[in-house]
Amino acid sequence: GGIITQTPKFLIGQEGQKLTLKCQQNFNHDTMYWYRQDSGKGLRLIYYSITENDLQKGDLSEGYDASREKKSSFSLTVTSAQKNEMAVFLCASSIVGLGGEEQYFGPGTRLTVL
Amino acid sequence: GDSVTQTEGLVTVTEGLPVKLNCTYQTTYLTIAFFWYVQYLNEAPQVLLKSSTDNKRTEHQGFHATLHKSSSSFHLQKSSAQLSDSALYYCVPPSGSWQLIFGSGTQLTVMP
Incomplete structure (x- = not known):
């Protein structure tokens, strides 16, 4: 078995701020994903990474950057937080x-x- | 292109009654797995069912689904809904790429 951990669990930011979310997995999986979920809605793909140092844009990549420096970790950056934005970001x-x-x-x- | 169509929006059923969540799809990748994912409130999505075999019933946690490639369907059913089944359900067909199609899902609410 394995586990995926995401930090932080809650993130409060200011409009225009650059915010970074982190994800770690110990499955030894090659592929990792970042999804956004708005309240009561489905999942939308932001970025994915097939292997270490690879980055691929999903349908919702505008306004985000990603980084995959190690096989086990995948980070997502909100480049400029939008006022009143509320969402859950899921790593997979x-x-x-x-x-x-x-x-x-x-x-x-x-x-x-x- | 690849797509999925699920029962839209919210499905409400009374506890103990049967429930069926519809899923039809369009994909050319018929030998790769089809999934139903379930997401309980404030939890992460997880796989409920997986199938890649035509006309074979797959069961888990009281739910069942049969992949019918002839009709491009993979409906999810349960004979007796439980309060704990209330959740968001996603039918996820194969896409042949790293981008899976989760769509909006179907919100199931089971009422007492």
């Missing part, structure tokens, strides 16, 4: 992509922008 990992393997999710980081 899988053995490989291509839709054939289960994605394992972390508990999420809840972002509130004042």
Whole structure:
């Protein structure tokens, strides 16, 4: 078994601030993902990484940067927080992509922008 | 392109009654796994069911689904809904890429 940890659990920022979310996995998975979930809504892919140092944009990448410096970690940066923004950011990992393997999710980081 | 269509929005059912969440899909990757994910309130999504075999019933936690490639469907059913089944359910077909299609999901609420 393994686990995905996300830090921080809660993140409160100011408008225009640059904010960084971190994700660690000990599954030894190659592929990692960042999703955004707005209240009561589904998941939207922001960035994914097939392997260490790889970055691929998802449908919602504008306004975000990502970094995969190690196989086990994947960071997401909100480049300029938007006022009144509230969302949960979920990190996930899988053995490989291509839709054939289960994605394992972390508990999420809840972002509130004042 | 690849897509998924689920029962829209909110499904409400009374405890003890059957429930069915519809899922139809469009994909060319028919040999790769199809998933139902479930997300309970304030928790992360997790796999509920997985199937890649045509016409074979897959069961887990009282839920079952059968992949029908001829009709491009993978409906989720349970014969007797429980209060604890209230959650957001995603039907996730294979996409042939690293980007899975989670969509908006279907919110199931089981009432006492």
